[in-house]
Amino acid sequence: MLPTETVYGVAADPRRADAVDRLYSVKGRSAAKEIPLLAAELSQLAEAGAALDAVARRLAAAFWPGPLTLVVPCGDGFKGFRVPDYEVTRAVIRRTGSVLAVTSANRSGEPPARTAADAARALGESNVALFLDAGPSPGGVPSTVVKVADGKIEILRAGAIGEAQVREAAAAG
Secondary structure, three states, X not given: OEOOOOOOEEEEOOOOHHHHHHHHHHHOOOOOOOOOEEOOOOHHHHHOOEOOOHXXXXXXXXXXXXXXXXXXEEOOEEEEEEXXXXXXXXXXXXXXXXXXXXXXXXXXOOOOOOOHHHHHHHHOHHHOOOOOOOOOOOOOOOOEEXXXXXXXXXXXXXXXXXXXXXXXXXXXX
16 A cells, blocks of 8 residues: 555556456455556656557646646557656656556545545455555545547546646647
């Protein structure tokens, strides 16, 4: 479990299927719902196989690091990526040498956790191997999730960045 600028998250190394399976179990999340990947730098998206078109690059330039999750083509489908605006989180990601699968540290359908204590209560201390407590998450609002495909955007979840800001940044250029 680790903090971000939005809410606390629970993380797993996506290169380890057992870790990702445990993440789904701890969250009580359907395996049909993808878990976003957090990167320390934009360059890690290419390493993970993500393809960013001009619109996705404009959105990344406007809002990263920050509370925007971009769902972009990756391999045979789509994956969500985010570069958090929280140095503690990015430092952990850098140390792992890869993107991390991270989702909010709460049971699916429950309110997100803003503190490590809230996350521990929500997920159960025995279900998480490591708790990184960096104080309350300053934002408290989950990231905005935007799918970008063929130069078009679709807001999948309202969040910390307003729809008008997203549409304006996508159209700029």
